[in-house]
Each structure stands twice: as C-alpha cells, then as structure tokens.
Amino acid sequence: MSGEWLSAVKKGKSMNTIERVSTGVHGLDKLIEGGFPKGRSILVTGDPGTGKSIFCLQFLVEGLARGEKGVYVAADEEPSEIMAQGESMGWELEKYTANKELLILNVGAHLSAHSTPGKEKHIDVTRAVNDLAAHALRFEAKRLVLDPAGPFVLLRDTATRIQDQTRLLIKLLRTAIPTTNVLTSYAVPRTGEMTMHGIEEYLTAGVLVFKMLSKNGQLTRNLILEKMRCTDVKPAQHEFDIVKGEGIVLHAIP
Numbered sequence: 255m256s257g258e259w260l261s262a263v264k265k266g267k268s269m270n271t272i273e274r275v276s277t278g279v280h281g282l283d284k285l286i287e288g289g290f291p292k293g294r295s296i297l298v299t300g301d302p303g304t305g306k307s308i309f310c311l312q313f314l315v316e317g318l319a320r321g322e323k324g325v326y327v328a329a330d331e332e333p334s335e336i337m338a339q340g341e342s343m344g345w346e347l348e349k350y351t352a353n354k355e356l357l358i359l360n361v362g363a364h365l366s367a368h369s370t371p372g373k374e375k376h377i378d379v380t381r382a383v384n385d386l387a388a389h390a391l392r393f394e395a396k397r398l399v400l401d402p403a404g405p406f407v408l409l410r411d412t413a414t415r416i417q418d419q420t421r422l423l424i425k426l427l428r429t430a431i432p433t434t435n436v437l438t439s440y441a442v443p444r445t446g447e448m449t450m451h452g453i454e455e456y457l458t459a460g461v462l463v464f465k466m467l468s469k470n471g472q473l474t475r476n477l478i479l480e481k482m483r484c485t486d487v488k489p490a491q492h493e494f495d496i497v498k499g500e501g502i503v504l505h506a507i508p
Contacts, residue, residue: 272484275397275434278316279309281492281504286482291459294483295424295435297403300464305475305496306438307331307339309464310399312501313436315345318355322396325433326358327386329405333358344499357393361386362405379419382406383426390431398427403437424457459483469493477504 274289283289290296300306314324328336336358340347350356361382383406390398400406407419427435437458461480466473478491493505 276316276320278312279502279504281494281507282477282479282502284507285479285490285492286460286485286487290434290482291484292434293428293432294459295427295437296460296462297437297439297458298462298464299439301440301466304464304466305494305502306464307336307401308343308496309462309502310401310436310438311336311340311343311345311347314356314397314399315340315501317397318350323355323394324357324397324399325390325393325395326356326399326401328358328360328401329362330402331360333360342498343501354393357389357395359386359389377405377407377419379406379422380426383423383430387426387430390433395431395433398431398433398435399438400435401438403439421457460485477502
C-alpha cells in the first residue's frame with residue numbers, strides 16, 4: 255500500500271473520494287476507479303509502435319470533449335506530424351487548435367542538449383518547467399502531455415543526476431502547473447542514453463507499459479498496468495486494438 259493510501263485511510267477517507275480524470279480509454283477507466291488521480295503525473299512507457307502517442311492524443315481528446323483544454327509538448331516530432339496522426343485516427347485536432355482549446359508545442363530544439371568540446375550542456379529543469387507553466391497557465395490547460403519526457407532531463411548524464419532531475423521535473427509539474435500529466439518514455443535505451451523507466455516509475459503516480467507480444471504466431475499490442483497510486487488495483491496485462499475513431503480499445507472489458 256502507498257503512503258498516500260494509508261494517509262487517506264487514517265483520515266477516514268476512501269480512495270474513491272479522490273477526484274479522477276478520465277483517460278479516454280473506457281476499459282482502462284473501469285480498471286482504475288474512473289481514471290487517473292487528478293493533478294498527478296502518469297508514466298507511459300513502451301517500444302516504438304506500441305501506441306504511446308495514440309494514448310496521449312486519446313487522453314487529450316477525451317479532455318477536449320469534456321471542455322478541458324490540453325497541451326501536447328512534442329520533443330521528437332513536429333506539430334504537423336502530431337496533427338496528421340490525430341487526423342488519421344479520425345480526431346479533428348485542427349478544429350481544437352483553431353478554437354484555442356488544444357496547444358501543440360515543439361520544444362525539441364529548445365531542450366536538446368548538445369555536447370560541446372570538453373563540456374556537456376545541462377538542462378535547467380526549473381526554467382524549462384516554468385516556461386512551460388507560463389504557456390499552460392495562460393492557456394488555462396487542464397491536461398498536459400510530454401512526449402517524450404526524456405529531453406527535460408539529460409539522459410546521457412549520471413544515474414544520480416538523472417534521478418535528481420526527474421524528481422525535480424515531476425515535483426515542479428505538480429506544483430507549478432494545475433494539470434493532470436502524461437509523460438512518455440522509451441522502454442529500451444537508445445545508443446548512449448539511459449532509460450527513464452526504472453527511475454520515473456518510483457516517482458510518478460502511475461505507470462502504464464505498452465508492449466508488442468507474440469500470440470499464436472502474430473504480434474499483439476498489450477497494456478500492462480504496473481501501478482496506480484491511491485487506487486485499489488492489481489498489476490495486470492491487457493491486450494488491445496487501435497481502432498479508428500475510438501483509439502485504444504482493451505479486449506474483454508465491457
């Protein structure tokens with residue numbers, strides 16, 4: 255049991271009294287008592303092509319349908335690529351961006367840490383989050399996606415510094431921005447980098463792992479629910495499909 259859950263019990267509160275934010279995935283909401291704990295950060299990690307970015311968009315589109323503005327912070331893709339991916343799923347993102355309900359930011363160039371002779375450039379996490387907070391507050395955003403979150407910390411640094419920066423990032427997201435956040439991370443380290451999964455998982459409120467697994471000779475997409483704080487949930491694995499117009503649809507959950 256988490257310390258937060260025990261604290262709630264001592265105060266005579268039920269975990270069900272915690273305000274929830276729908277994920278946009280109906281089956282997942284049923285598994286986690288209605289959605290993510292409001293105002294917290296959730297880690298979504300997995301291999302390429304497993305559905306992480308679709309999940310992020312689905313999370314934001316659900317919020318937009320509920321009148322909640324969203325911010326998509328893209329570090330590896332251009333806003334036009336994010337828009338195209340959403341449109342391919344049947345989600346009219348252009349309408350939301352035109353109505354100033356959805357903001358897509360490209361921060362790749364701003365956050366990239368380039369090596370220089372004899373010296374490694376470090377990310378100023380506080381400044382980066384404060385800059386992001388200024389956009390989110392001015393936009394009155396309720397939901398935020400960092401896809402991926404890695405560029406906000408320097409993955410070519412030491413494990414101790416990465417953990418310190420990640421802890422600072424998650425703390426600042428909670429205190430500086432009144433949003434519920436989805437942070438994505440690569441499941442497998444890229445050349446010269448460390449994975450954030452294994453560090454973030456201890457610091458975020460929840461962890462979802464997306465995997466491609468073999469079943470009867472065919473590859474299937476699977477979502478593993480590793481943890482969700484303040485939620486009565488057991489770790490479990492669920493196969494899913496990506497359906498145009500709906501997004502991620504879990505199997506065998508009515």
